[in-house]
Amino acid sequence: MKKIELLAPAGDLERLKVTLLYGADSVFIGGQKYGLRANADNFSLEEIKEGCSFAHKLGKKVHLTLNIVFHNEDMDGVYDYIRDVVDCGIDAFIVSDPFIISYIKKNYPQVEVHLSTQNSTSNYEAIHFFEEEGVDRIVLARELNKKQISEIIEKVSCDIEVFIHGAMCTCFSGRCALSNYVTNRDANRGGCAQVCRFSFTNEGEKDFTMALKDLNMASYIGDLIDIGVRSLKVEGRMRSLYYLATVIGTYREIIDSYYNNTFSEEKLKEWDYRLSRVANRETSTHYFMKEADYTDQYYTGRSEVSNQDYLGQVISYEDGYLKIYERNYFKVGDSVELFTPNGDRCVFEVTKLLDEDKNVVDVARHPDNIYYVKVDVDFPVVEYSMLMINN
Amino acid sequence: MKLLVEVSEKDNLYLDKSDGIILPLEGYAVESTCFFTLEEVCDIVSQSKNLVFVKLNKNFMNEDIEGLKNVLVKLNELKVDGVFFYDLAVLQLKKELGLDINLVWNQTHMVNNYKTCDYYYSKGVKYALLGKEITLEEITEIIKKSKITPMVEVVSRPSVAFSKRKLVTNYNHDIGKKKGNTLQVIEKVTGGKYDLYENNDGTSFFLDTITNGTSIIKDLYDCGCEFIIMREYGLEDYFEELIIDTKEYILNGCLEKDYVDKYKKIGDSTNFFFRKTIYVVKKK
Numbered sequence: 001m002k003k004i005e006l007l008a009p010a011g012d013l014e015r016l017k018v019t020l021l022y023g024a025d026s027v028f029i030g031g032q033k034y035g036l037r038a039n040a041d042n043f044s045l046e047e048i049k050e051g052c053s054f055a056h057k058l059g060k061k062v063h064l065t066l067n068i069v070f071h072n073e074d075m076d077g078v079y080d081y082i083r084d085v086v087d088c089g090i091d092a093f094i095v096s097d098p099f100i101i102s103y104i105k106k107n108y109p110q111v112e113v114h115l116s117t118q119n120s121t122s123n124y125e126a127i128h129f130f131e132e133e134g135v136d137r138i139v140l141a142r143e144l145n146k147k148q149i150s151e152i153i154e155k156v157s158c159d160i161e162v163f164i165h166g167a168m169c170t171c172f173s174g175r176c177a178l179s180n181y182v183t184n185r186d187a188n189r190g191g192c193a194q195v196c197r198f199s200f201t202n203e204g205e206k207d208f209t210m211a212l213k214d215l216n217m218a219s220y221i222g223d224l225i226d227i228g229v230r231s232l233k234v235e236g237r238m239r240s241l242y243y244l245a246t247v248i249g250t251y252r253e254i255i256d257s258y259y260n261n262t263f264s265e266e267k268l269k270e271w272d273y274r275l276s277r278v279a280n281r282e283t284s285t286h287y288f289m290k291e292a293d294y295t296d297q298y299y300t301g302r303s304e305v306s307n308q309d310y311l312g313q314v315i316s317y318e319d320g321y322l323k324i325y326e327r328n329y330f331k332v333g334d335s336v337e338l339f340t341p342n343g344d345r346c347v348f349e350v351t352k353l354l355d356e357d358k359n360v361v362d363v364a365r366h367p368d369n370i371y372y373v374k375v376d377v378d379f380p381v382v383e384y385s386m387l388m389i390n391n
Numbered sequence: 392m393k394l395l396v397e398v399s400e401k402d403n404l405y406l407d408k409s410d411g412i413i414l415p416l417e418g419y420a421v422e423s424t425c426f427f428t429l430e431e432v433c434d435i436v437s438q439s440k441n442l443v444f445v446k447l448n449k450n451f452m453n454e455d456i457e458g459l460k461n462v463l464v465k466l467n468e469l470k471v472d473g474v475f476f477y478d479l480a481v482l483q484l485k486k487e488l489g490l491d492i493n494l495v496w497n498q499t500h501m502v503n504n505y506k507t508c509d510y511y512y513s514k515g516v517k518y519a520l521l522g523k524e525i526t527l528e529e530i531t532e533i534i535k536k537s538k539i540t541p542m543v544e545v546v547s548r549p550s551v552a553f554s555k556r557k558l559v560t561n562y563n564h565d566i567g568k569k570k571g572n573t574l575q576v577i578e579k580v581t582g583g584k585y586d587l588y589e590n591n592d593g594t595s596f597f598l599d600t601i602t603n604g605t606s607i608i609k610d611l612y613d614c615g616c617e618f619i620i621m622r623e624y625g626l627e628d629y630f631e632e633l634i635i636d637t638k639e640y641i642l643n644g645c646l647e648k649d650y651v652d653k654y655k656k657i658g659d660s661t662n663f664f665f666r667k668t669i670y671v672v673k674k675k
Contacts, residue, residue: 038670071525072504072532096501099510123451125459125480125487141450143555151453171596172450175477176552177500178585180524180668181598182578188500188524191670200576205566207579210558287555294561 004225004232006255007063007161008248011040011237015244016051016062018384021341022245023252026061027051028094030237033081034074035065036118038190040238045084052089061091067116069174069188070097079103086111096174098133105134112136114161118174118188122148124155131158137230142168142215145287150227159230164217165247165275166235168286170196170210170297208299216283218271221251222258242310242327245341245386246278253343277309277388309388311336312364312371317381321354321372324387331363335390336373344379347390392612392619392641395444395542396634399425399623404435409634411442411472413620419455419462420446420475422499422550422595424588424624429465436469448477448497449592450555460484467492473518482514493517495542499550500524505537512539520620523549527607527664531614540617545604546633547622549662551585552596559589575599601625601658608637609645629657 008024010016016027029051030042043051052062064085068074082093082104092112095101096119104113113135120141121127127138137159140149144162153160169176177187178195185191197211215235217224224232232255234247250271257263275283284296312324322338330336332350339345352374355361364371373387393410404412414432415423423446427435436443445466451459459480466474467490475497476482485492495518496502496511502522511519520542521530534541559574574587584599611619621637623630633654640650 069501069522070504070507072506072529075504075506097507099504099507102510119479120450121479123453123456123478123480125456125483126451126478128487129479129483143450144452148453170556170558171552171554174501175450175499176554177524178552178596180500180663181551182581182583184666184668186524186668186670189668189670191668195578199579201579202562202574202576208562208565292556294564297556297558297561299562299565 002230003259004255005230006248006251007231007233008244009166009234009237009239010051010244011037011042011239013043013047013051015237015241017054018241018341019244019248020055020058020060021382021384022249023341023343024060024248026063026091026231027055028063028065028233028237030065031081031085034068034070034078036067036188036190036192037065037237045088048085048090049088052091056089062089063092063094063114064090065094065116066100067094067096067118068190069118070100071189074189082108092136094139098130101130101133101135109134114139117141117163120172120174124152127152127156127158131156137161139163139233141172143172143287143292146220146223146227146289149224149229153228160228161231161233162224162229163215163235164221164224164232165215165251166239167281168212168215170212211298212286213282213284213296213298214279215286216275216279217285217288218251218254218275219268220285220288221254222263225255225258240310241313241384242386242388243278245339245384246274249339249341249343250274277391278307280307309391311387311389312373314338314381314385314387315370315383317377317385320376321374322381322385322387324371324373326364326369326371327367328389329363329365330389337388337390338375338377338381338385339388340379340381340385342380342382344377346375346377346379348375350374392608392616393442394634394637394641395442395618395620396630397423397425397446397620397622397624399625399627401425401427401431403631405631405634406435406439406441408631408638409441410638411444412439413444413446413475415446415448416462418592419449419459421449421592422553424595424597426590429462432466432471433469436471442472444473444475444495445471446475446497447481448475448499451478451480456480456484460488463490463492464488475520482516485515495520496539499553503529505533508533508537508539508541512537518542518618520544523602524663524668526667527610530664531610534611534614534616542618542620543604543611543616544620544622545602545608545611546626546657547602547620548586548597548599548625549602550595551598553593554596555593557589558594559587597624598662599625600660602660602662603654603658604661604664605637605654605657606651606661607664608640612641612645626657633657
């Protein structure tokens with residue numbers, strides 16, 4: 001049985017490296033044109049090339065989003081752009097427009113084409129249409145339950161990808177132009193302003209939103225593997241390095257535990273706890289096990305939690321000191337946890353702290369500054385290891 | 392140029408006043424407020440001398456497919472003039488079942504360029520209902536360059552989003568209010584109003600403001616647009632008069648300036664006909 005793919009988001013080159021090092025099998029990225037996250041940093045052609053090279057050396061893959069809904073003017077230059085990013089070495093395009101699909105399949109048959117969730121594909125007959133067009137993979141609509149996904153997999157031959165973690169749209173993907181009408185920003189060309197999270201009123205009643213809780217499928221990874229899903233996708237190209245390291249590292253452990261028969265409910269509690277530490281919203285499995293209902297939404301009085309757990313990113317470990325970029329305040333005496341891309345973890349108390357000039361200090365209070373933290377560990381500590389508060 | 396209408400009540404279908412009607416099929420259509428059963432569609436087809444299109448624009452689930460096959464076969468037998476579709480299952484089933492039915496590509500916010508229109512034309516799709524978030528300039532370019540036969544919705548309260556979720560029910564549950572399937576919401580910063588309409592298939596969002604495209608009908612006529620569409624929802628007080636006048640306006644070559652002046656009364660919003668949407672891509 002081919003092992004299921006863990007597919008991670010990467011908004012820039014550093015995120016690409018972090019997600020791959022923390023266990024993603026593939027990453028999806030956006031170039032500077034034609035992607036649906038126009039406000040992410042996105043990748044220049046040089047960065048795409050470097051990202052592909054980095055991934056391929058690890059035996060991993062890079063998928064590129066090309067999933068805007070094209071207007072006439074957007075077609076100018078798209079052929080050149082496709083040629084250029086193919087030359088950079090990408091492994092797959094994520095596309096929503098069937099004209100673009102047909103163009104890529106005709107001219108670059110060596111590159112996979114994945115149908116974007118922007119098409120909200122929700123049944124096997126629609127998939128048969130795209131299979132006949134040569135599409136290699138379908139990213140399913142997020143409105144499907146386990147039985148529906150399973151039935152689709154039984155009836156189609158292409159790969160099936162599903163979302164497992166991250167933010168959700170209130171409406172069918174691609175079937176929402178609220179952003180266009182409320183803010184004049186084109187939802188289907190990368191400008192979505194997430195109007196469903198805006199505050200609305202209903203005359204005479206309290207203010208409310210139509211925002212959704214995030215998706216979290218940690219408890220059902222085994223089910224998704226069993227029914228034959230090919231790829232598990234994590235949402236969030238604009239999320240922080242710490243978030244990505246934690247989420248991808250955690251799902252890597254969950255998936256591996258399922259394949260090597262070490263999965264347990266006790267471990268699941270620990271993984272759930274880790275995921276909750278980086279979440280800024282509550283989570284739900286939405287449609288997977290039931291029809292979505294009022295418990296999956298936020299309506300009133302909710303502010304997003306700013307996470308202060310992340311203390312710093314490790315640059316190196318030498319002579320018993322972690323060299324870190326500080327991200328949040330911490331001090332001598334704090335209990336902290338170190339975790340690495342290899343999955344090693346340890347908890348320790350901060351006993352000695354040095355600033356960038358190696359002066360002894362009691363407090364690390366300046367984000368983006370460099371500090372040295374004394375610790376003895378018996379496992380390799382590599383770049384992009386993370387330091388967090390131990391609650 | 393022909394005028395198609397979608398009504399908001401079954402009492403008056405305006406069959407003798409427009410060139411044709413669009414009938415959203417109950418259980419198979421969304422983003423409408425008035426739905427027809429298959430039996431009602433049969434009756435209307437039998438009594439109408441004008442065009443009859445049927446709307447099947449839902450995102451279908453596996454369990455809908457058998458029913459969808461039966462509906463498509465029936466509509467094929469009825470020889471309706473066209474079927475509006477969103478889900479590609481409809482196009483696939485047309486091919487698999489060997490149906491001779493005309494299809495209208497109706498992916499609400501996605502019908503935005505002539506090359507993709509031509510792609511669908513090459514797959515046997517005859518018509519395309521153009522997106523409502525593109526400009527008149529883009530519309531006319533599509534009409535001129537595409538082989539497909541475009542349709543343009545010129546007067547309506549546009550559907551702006553659709554969710555599978557029961558958003559009105561959920562809201563009512565949250566505030567402990569009585570049941571209902573409609574809700575008007577106001578976006579707090581802009582003051583923009585949206586009407587939510589919920590049924591078993593989910594929740595449709597309609598803009599509360601009428602998009603008045605009467606002033607662009609002449610441009611569409613001049614560039615060879617074959618179909619325009621008007622929807623009655625929110626326009627009930629004016630609709631019959633509007634479609635009669637529009638028919639006459641078209642018959643007279645769209646030359647009467649009084650027509651456009653007269654219908655300024657339904658509002659001055661032209662939405663995206665003369666306003667481009669924006670999106671930001673950071674440059675390095």
